[in-house]
Amino acid sequence: MAKDVEGPEGFQTRDYEDPPPTPFFDADELTKWSLYRAVIAEFVATLLFLYITVLTVIGYKIQSDTKAGGVDCGGVGILGIAWAFGGMIFILVYCTAGISGGHINPAVTFGLFLARKVSLIRAVLYMVAQCLGAICGVGFVKAFQSSYYDRYGGGANSLADGYNTGTGLAAEIIGTFVLVYTVFSATDPKRNARDSHVPVLAPLPIGFAVFMVHLATIPITGTGINPARSFGAAVIYNKSKPWDDHWIFWVGPFIGAAIAAFYHQFVLRASGSKSLGSFRSAANV
Amino acid sequence: MEGKEEDVRVGANKFPERQPIGTSAQSDKDYKEPPPAPLFEPGELASWSFWRAGIAEFIATFLFLYITVLTVMGVKRSPNMCASVGIQGIAWAFGGMIFALVYCTAGISGGHINPAVTFGLFLARKLSLTRAVYYIVMQCLGAICGAGVVKGFQPKQYQALGGGANTIAHGYTKGSGLGAEIIGTFVLVYTVFSATDAKRNARDSHVPILAPLPIGFAVFLVHLATIPITGTGINPARSLGAAIIFNKDNAWDDHWVFWVGPFIGAALAALYHVIVIRAIPFKSRS
Numbered sequence: 001m002a003k004d005v006e007g008p009e010g011f012q013t014r015d016y017e018d019p020p021p022t023p024f025f026d027a028d029e030l031t032k033w034s035l036y037r038a039v040i041a042e043f044v045a046t047l048l049f050l051y052i053t054v055l056t057v058i059g060y061k062i063q064s065d066t067k068a069g070g071v072d073c074g075g076v077g078i079l080g081i082a083w084a085f086g087g088m089i090f091i092l093v094y095c096t097a098g099i100s101g102g103h104i105n106p107a108v109t110f111g112l113f114l115a116r117k118v119s120l121i122r123a124v125l126y127m128v129a130q131c132l133g134a135i136c137g138v139g140f141v142k143a144f145q146s147s148y149y150d151r152y153g154g155g156a157n158s159l160a161d162g163y164n165t166g167t168g169l170a171a172e173i174i175g176t177f178v179l180v181y182t183v184f185s186a187t188d189p190k191r192n193a194r195d196s197h198v199p200v201l202a203p204l205p206i207g208f209a210v211f212m213v214h215l216a217t218i219p220i221t222g223t224g225i226n227p228a229r230s231f232g233a234a235v236i237y238n239k240s241k242p243w244d245d246h247w248i249f250w251v252g253p254f255i256g257a258a259i260a261a262f263y264h265q266f267v268l269r270a271s272g273s274k275s276l277g278s279f280r281s282a283a284n285v
Numbered sequence: 286m287e288g289k290e291e292d293v294r295v296g297a298n299k300f301p302e303r304q305p306i307g308t309s310a311q312s313d314k315d316y317k318e319p320p321p322a323p324l325f326e327p328g329e330l331a332s333w334s335f336w337r338a339g340i341a342e343f344i345a346t347f348l349f350l351y352i353t354v355l356t357v358m359g360v361k362r363s364p365n366m367c368a369s370v371g372i373q374g375i376a377w378a379f380g381g382m383i384f385a386l387v388y389c390t391a392g393i394s395g396g397h398i399n400p401a402v403t404f405g406l407f408l409a410r411k412l413s414l415t416r417a418v419y420y421i422v423m424q425c426l427g428a429i430c431g432a433g434v435v436k437g438f439q440p441k442q443y444q445a446l447g448g449g450a451n452t453i454a455h456g457y458t459k460g461s462g463l464g465a466e467i468i469g470t471f472v473l474v475y476t477v478f479s480a481t482d483a484k485r486n487a488r489d490s491h492v493p494i495l496a497p498l499p500i501g502f503a504v505f506l507v508h509l510a511t512i513p514i515t516g517t518g519i520n521p522a523r524s525l526g527a528a529i530i531f532n533k534d535n536a537w538d539d540h541w542v543f544w545v546g547p548f549i550g551a552a553l554a555a556l557y558h559v560i561v562i563r564a565i566p567f568k569s570r571s
Contacts, residue, residue, distance in 0.1 A: 064367070073367040079374045167438045171355075174434070178348055178385070185389035201495055205388040208381045208501075215370050215378045216352040219359035220438070267340055268393055270333055 018189055018269075021116035029119065038100035039125045043133040045092040045104045050137025050232050054155035056084040058141060061152035078218055085223070086211025093203035101187075102203065105226045106130055111180040111257035115265050117187075127228075134232025142236050154237030157222045157230040158245045165248065168221045172252025173259070175213040175225040180260035182209040190269070224249035225256070316487035318565065321410035329416065338394035339419050343427040345386040345398045350431025350526050353378045354449035358435060361446040372512055379517070380505025387497035395481075396497065399520045400424055405474040405551035409559050421522075428526025436530050448531030451518045453539045462515045462539065466546025467553070469507040469519040474554035476503040484563070518543035519550070 029035045056076065062068075063075035076084075093102035101118070103109045106127040113123040142149040159168045185191065186202040210225070217223045224230040230249035234242045329335045356370065356378035363369035370377075387396035395412070397403045400421040407417040436443040453462035479485065480496040504519070511517045518524040524543035528536040559565050 072365060077367060077371065079370040079377070082370060082374070082377075162442075163438070170434070171438070174348070174351055178352070182385055182389055188392075191392050204495065205385045205497070209385045212352050212378060212381045212385060215374050215381075216355040216359065219362065219369070220355075263344070268337060270337065 019117075022119050024120045026119045026121065029122065035122065035125070038122070039129045041096045041099040042103060042126050043129040043136075045096050045100075045102070046130045046133030046228055046232075047137040047140075049088050049092055049104055050134045050229060051140050052088050053081075053084045053229070054138050054141045054233060055144070056081055057155040058145065058148055058152050062148055065152070079215070082211050082214035082218065085214045086207045086209075088207075089210045090203050090207025093206050094201075097203060100126070104130065104228075105179070105253075106228050107176050107226065107253035107257040108180055108183050110254055111183070111261045114258055114261040115184070130228040131231050134228040135235050136232075138232045138236040150237075154233055154239075154242075155222075156233040156237040156239070156242035157224045157249050158242045159248070160220055160222070163220050165245075168245065168248050169252045171217045171220045172224055172248055173256040175217050175223065176253040176256030177260045177263075178213055179206070179209050179225055180257045181264060182206050184260060184264040188264075188269070221245075221248070225253055227253050316483045318483055319411075322413050322416075324414045326413045326415065329413065335416065335419075338416070339423040341390045341393040342397060342420050343423040343430075345390050345394075345396070346424045346427030346522055346526075347431040347434075349382050349386055349398055350428045350523060351434050352382050353523070354432050354435045354527060355438070357449040358439065358443065358446060362439075362442055373509070376505050376508035376512065379508045380501045380503075382501075383504045384497050384501025387500055388495075391497060394420065398424065398522075399473070399547075400522050401470050401520065401547035401551040402474055402477055404548055405477070405555045408552055408555040409478070424522040425525050428522040429529050430526075432526040432530040444531070444533075448527055448533075448536070449516075450527040450531040450533075450536040451516045451524045451539070451543050452535050453515055453542065454513060457514050459539065459542060462542045463546045465511045465514045466518055466542055467550040469511050469517065470547040470550025471554045471557075472507050473500070473503050473519055474551045475558060476500050478554060478558040478562075482558075482563070515539075515542070519547055521547050 060075035060077065060081055063070045064072065066072060089104065092104055096102040096104070101112070103112070103126055109118065109123050109126045109130070112118050113120065118126070138155065141155070159165065182205050186206055213225055214223045217225075227250045230242075230246065234246050353375070356375055360366070360369040360371065360375055366372070383398060386398055390396040390398070395406070397406070397420055403412070403417050403420045403424070406412055407414065412420075432449065436448070453459060476499050480499055507519055508517045511519075521544045524540065528540050
């Protein structure tokens with residue numbers, strides 16, 4: 001592993017710089033169009049995400065329903081559903097990374113907020129926009145095929161038979177940890193420097209992480225790991241079963257995001273011990 | 286004369302025409318082969334980056350087993366193959382997860398997530414013995430924990446459906462299983478060597494453009510080919526984690542295949558890359 005280069009004055013000359021913690025309240029950003037543009041981008045991205053993914057879910061269920069003219073192996077399959085989620089995250093993060101950071105997920109926003117990479121105002125606005133976008137996205141799906149939508153579960157997340165609440169919660173926690181941890185790795189300034197500051201397809205591993213988690217946990221919860229996604233489907237479908245389990249899809253992802261933020265900031269980047277090192281240097285001076 | 290000096294300043298005349306470009310280019314490498322890592326480097330034990338690397342390997346292998354074995358259990362539990370992600374989904378789970386995790390941990394620990402990869406890189410003198418042993422221990426522990434969480438989700442089904450453990454399927458001999466593991470691991474470790482090669486890095490202008498992607502695809506492709514034979518080990522930690530948590534005779538009977546095969550495959554890949562492809566020992570001598 002390459003070591004930091006020692007400069008002539010004894011200071012390490014890194015070619016990257018960790019950005020300072022973002023203030024909780026930054027009144028100045030409220031006056032800039034880039035904030036509102038970012039919020040709009042998150043809304044549109046989440047709308048498209050839910051539209052494509054939930055439409056894929058409903059389409060699969062229609063085509064594989066053997067009692068209504070479908071066939072056992074009809075439709076794109078569960079694998080196709082997982083691809084829809086992962087692939088859509090890939091292209092949407094790719095499109096909006098430079099505009100809003102490409103979160104498309106309240107859990108990602110929460111994790112980045114804990115790591116002091118977005119302000120409180122921005123975090124709240126992003127989450128609201130994501131939830132509204134999710135509701136609109138699923139609304140489109142229902143508008144296109146309301147009877148099919150209601151008959152085939154509305155793409156809502158709920159605990160599958162045979163799994164208890166603790167298992168569902170744990171699956172959501174670990175699944176969101178995988179996603180948010182990948183996001184942190186993809187956006188790390190040190191990694192950026194190592195890649196010679198060429199952001200070559202950072203969204204791809206994020207999309208793959210989403211795809212992987214869906215492969216593993218679709219049988220358990222239909223895979224939330226995105227509170228906006230679960231919320232949008234629950235609101236439009238509006239039956240008691242999804243609402244009964246709905247708390248799992250907020251508590252789990254937020255806990256997973258918090259653990260990922262802690263792991264990346266304090267274990268992998270060791271920012272605590274670096275602060276201690278700075279303190280020692282100051283004492284020497 | 287002025288024109289010539291101008292050419293020199295802009296670098297156009299770096300290689301005088303009278304000298305064959307091919308010959309002079311050979312002595313003007315813009316990469317440097319890193320020196321062999323010492324077997325023991327006591328100083329690294331005092332560095333947080335050493336311990337952090339092991340923690341990263343543990344977490345990565347834990348997540349790898351959690352996602353992949355959970356996917357296997359999902360397929361096994363479903364009423365038919367089309368009601369689940371299928372065997373192809375299992376292969377994607379293994380390959381895709383290696384891609385994502387190697388991407389996340391490449392800068393921390395080198396992103397091995399596999400004792401066979403660690404062994405191959407150790408043979409190629411890219412890491413110390415201390416670090417290699419530490420990584421392998423952390424990978425095995427992470428694998429055990431990952432499979433353990435999956436069992437915690439569904440204890441009865443886990444035991445009834447084989448626990449995602451690697452065994453040689455009916456109709457195949459142990460020799461076939463061993464051969465499949467050797468060649469499968471060769472594909473993986475050879476891809477790792479190619480993706481991390483200093484010369485290739487120079488050719489790519491030192492931008493490691495998604496080196497993890499071909500590694501993930503190598504894992505995916507080997508799984509497509511050998512899931513019917515052994516369930517595909519090519520990762521001793523993965524096989525050990527599932528075997529320990531499942532803990533039945535049939536898993537342990539064949540278990541040696543999933544250590545001997547991968548380690549032989551990794552050794553062959555190391556030999557092939559270092560001695561045949563890069564001819565490093567001969568260059569060092571001259």
